[in-house]
Amino acid sequence: MSVDYGRGEYVKLLASRDAAIRRLVDGGYEFVTNAFRPGAGPKGVRTKDADTLVTRLREDGYQVEVATAYNETGDALPSMASIWRKPKA
Secondary structure: OOOOOOHHHHHHHHHHHOHHHHHHHHOOOEEEEEEEOOOOOOOOOOOOEHHHHHHHHHHOOEEEEEEEEEOOOOOEEEEEEEEEEEEOO
């Protein structure tokens, strides 16, 4: 059974379990979303993959980082990536 902790609690959970995500949070990055890695989306369903989202965010002027994606209980999602952004300085 999953529990919805909300976005803030989700980010805290991620940062507590993954040092790379802790560095992103400490570096001022904001969690955007989890997205399927290229070719990993479900067949027959239109989805935007992580590479497309990263490209779009960079075009919009953000610094973008990609990290391991996790579900709401902290289990890694190998077919997905978490997308993080912060405004360029």
